[in-house]
Amino acid sequence: MREALAKAAFELFLERGFERTTVDDIVARAGVGRRSFFRYFPSKEDVVFPDHEGCLAEMTRYLEASAAGGAPEDPVDTVCDAARIVMRMYAAKPDFSVQRYRLTREVPGLRTYELSVVRRYERTLANHLRAHYAGSAGVGNGGGNGDGALRAEVIASAVVAAHNNALRSWLRSGGEGDAEAAVDHALGLVRDVWGGASSGRAPAVAAHAHAHVGVDGEGDEVVIMVARKGTPVWRVVQGIESALGES
Amino acid sequence: MREALAKAAFELFLERGFERTTVDDIVARAGVGRRSFFRYFPSKEDVVFPDHEGCLAEMTRYLEASAAGGAPEDPVDTVCDAARIVMRMYAAKPDFSVQRYRLTREVPGLRTYELSVVRRYERTLANHLRAHYAGSAGVGNGGGNGDGALRAEVIASAVVAAHNNALRSWLRSGGEGDAEAAVDHALGLVRDVWGGASSGRAPAVAAHAHAHVGVDGEGDEVVIMVARKGTPVWRVVQGIESALGES
Numbered sequence: 001m002r003e004a005l006a007k008a009a010f011e012l013f014l015e016r017g018f019e020r021t022t023v024d025d026i027v028a029r030a031g032v033g034r035r036s037f038f039r040y041f042p043s044k045e046d047v048v049f050p051d052h053e054g055c056l057a058e059m060t061r062y063l064e065a066s067a068a069g070g071a072p073e074d075p076v077d078t079v080c081d082a083a084r085i086v087m088r089m090y091a092a093k094p095d096f097s098v099q100r101y102r103l104t105r106e107v108p109g110l111r112t113y114e115l116s117v118v119r120r121y122e123r124t125l126a127n128h129l130r131a132h133y134a135g136s137a138g139v140g141n142g143g144g145n146g147d148g149a150l151r152a153e154v155i156a157s158a159v160v161a162a163h164n165n166a167l168r169s170w171l172r173s174g175g176e177g178d179a180e181a182a183v184d185h186a187l188g189l190v191r192d193v194w195g196g197a198s199s200g201r202a203p204a205v206a207a208h209a210h211a212h213v214g215v216d217g218e219g220d221e222v223v224i225m226v227a228r229k230g231t232p233v234w235r236v237v238q239g240i241e242s243a244l245g246e247s
Numbered sequence: 248m249r250e251a252l253a254k255a256a257f258e259l260f261l262e263r264g265f266e267r268t269t270v271d272d273i274v275a276r277a278g279v280g281r282r283s284f285f286r287y288f289p290s291k292e293d294v295v296f297p298d299h300e301g302c303l304a305e306m307t308r309y310l311e312a313s314a315a316g317g318a319p320e321d322p323v324d325t326v327c328d329a330a331r332i333v334m335r336m337y338a339a340k341p342d343f344s345v346q347r348y349r350l351t352r353e354v355p356g357l358r359t360y361e362l363s364v365v366r367r368y369e370r371t372l373a374n375h376l377r378a379h380y381a382g383s384a385g386v387g388n389g390g391g392n393g394d395g396a397l398r399a400e401v402i403a404s405a406v407v408a409a410h411n412n413a414l415r416s417w418l419r420s421g422g423e424g425d426a427e428a429a430v431d432h433a434l435g436l437v438r439d440v441w442g443g444a445s446s447g448r449a450p451a452v453a454a455h456a457h458a459h460v461g462v463d464g465e466g467d468e469v470v471i472m473v474a475r476k477g478t479p480v481w482r483v484v485q486g487i488e489s490a491l492g493e494s
Contacts, residue, residue: 115362150412150433157408158401165400186397193440 002040002050004030009047014099018044018107045113048100052117055089056124063128075132076155076195079125080187083163086121087183090167094175101171118160126156155194162186249287249297251277256294261346265291265354292360295347299364302336303371310375322379323402323442326372327434330410333368334430337414341422348418365407373403402441409433 008030012021023044027037041047059082066078090097104110133148166186170179255277259268270291274284288294306329313325337344351357380395413433417426 112359112363115366116359119362147436150409150436153412154405154408154436157404161400161404162397165397189394189397189401 001032001036005032005037005040006047006050009044010096010099013048013103018048018103018110045109048103048110049113049117051089055086056117056120059085059121059124063124067128067131074195075129076159076191079128079156079159080191082125082128083121083159083187084180084183087163087167087179090171091179094179098171098175101168118164122156122160125159126152128152129155155190158190158194159187162190248279248283252279252284252287253294253297256291257343257346260295260350265295265350265357292356295350295357296360296364298336299367302333303364303367306332306368306371310371314375314378321442322376323406323438326375326403326406327438329372329375330368330406330434331427331430334410334414334426337418338426341426345418345422348415365411369403369407372406373399376402402437405437405441406434409437 005026009021009026012025012029021044023034023037026044026047027034041050062082062085063078066073066082104114129152130149133152163183163186166182167179170177170182252273256268256273259272259276268291270281270284273291273294274281288297309329309332310325313320313329351361376399377396380399410430410433413429414426417424417429
């Protein structure tokens with residue numbers, strides 16, 4: 001029933017446009033009553049995105065399971081993996097996803113609906129990160145309520161932006177190529193910069209020192225940094241930031 | 248006229264709620280005709296955010312002037328400065344901003360309107376970064392069309408998320424404290440990680456080497472990295488990433 005309604009709605013949107021299709025048109029095409037429609041979808045917009053609620057629920061379960069597991073997993077890896085659930089939902093129905101993408105570009109109401117959905121994904125990921133950073137406040141990862149929440153939101157936004165950049169490219173290409181590989185590549189940019197926050201190994205950056213070293217005859221001042229292998233990049237960044245920043 | 252309409256609208260929204268206020272109510276309170284309203288505002292939602300169009304225009308001018316200047320400025324600094332224009336718009340009218348924030352929390356239609364505005368700021372910033380990264384493709388900053396666009400979107404999202412995190416805290420506090428300082432602090436997190444991309448100094452990371460060094464009696468393998476002072480952090484990250492990542 002749910003699938004049949006979504007299918008009928010989509011056919012009509014493509015035939016006569018989103019705005020000119022009514023809920024009555026959709027139920028007539030699907031051969032069901034008007035009340036059935038509203039049992040499944042709160043509005044006409046929701047038919048266009050029938051899988052987002054399920055996807056959000058799956059993402060939430062995934063993050064809860066990960067939090068409950070108590071594994072010393074990098075929370076940035078966890079939210080990247082959670083974001084992939086969305087990509088897989090799109091990739092599971094490439095034709096539908098591509099058609100919807102084109103429709104969404106043309107209908108302002110659908111674009112704002114999509115923005116709301118994106119924001120909900122972003123919040124779900126940010127909540128997970130916030131809980132993690134709050135729990136490890138004071139261990140030098142920007143925890144503490146103020147910056148933990150800030151870091152959580154910034155990373156969640158970056159993850160969603162990277163994911164959506166790759167997903168949009170794939171959709172624009174008409175669903176050609178490997179969506180999973182594209183999203184992995186994009187998320188790699190975020191992981192490289194923000195990942196590794198919960199590696200239990202410390203101290204990450206063992207030492208850094210300043211020295212004047214002649215390179216190419218110039219008396220440039222350099223920073224020498226010594227870090228244990230496998231150190232999360234962000235930790236190294238934190239360690240050398242102050243050193244590099246001094247003038 | 249414009250201000251008078253916005254003021255009247257706002258009074259009514261606070262008195263009887265957004266949904267229960269009509270455009271007719273607003274023009275009656277302001278003592279003007281209905282057509283005047285639509286001359287200034289496309290919809291009731293727009294009255295709530297009367298300054299965003301002007302702010303977007305100012306941001307665009309700022310970015311264009313910066314691009315035209317051709318200065319070897321860090322584009323991440325430029326977009327952070329551009330984002331501050333939004334914060335200053337809010338901070339210029341603290342009472343109005345705080346009231347609007349509370350109203351927006353309660354009215355779903357206003358929240359989605361706000362999401363659209365935020366997305367427009369994000370795009371404006373991303374376009375600036377994209378143009379910059381396209382122009383400097385191949386110099387090792389993730390330029391090249393594919394990753395340049397990706398990096399541009401990720402950084403723009405991170406800038407907006409950091410800006411909004413600080414702005415929201417300020418609004419939630421009822422407009423207490425220094426909005427500018429809070430936003431600066433939040434943007435600092437993004438600058439630290441992503442900033443410095445166009446510093447002309449090269450090579451940033453002069454060398455890195457692996458060594459086995461005994462620390463506390465352990466034979467830990469460490470990475471030694473030598474970087475010139477003032478090196479952008481992201482460049483150092485790029486330089487050490489591969490070294491740290493090897494296992």
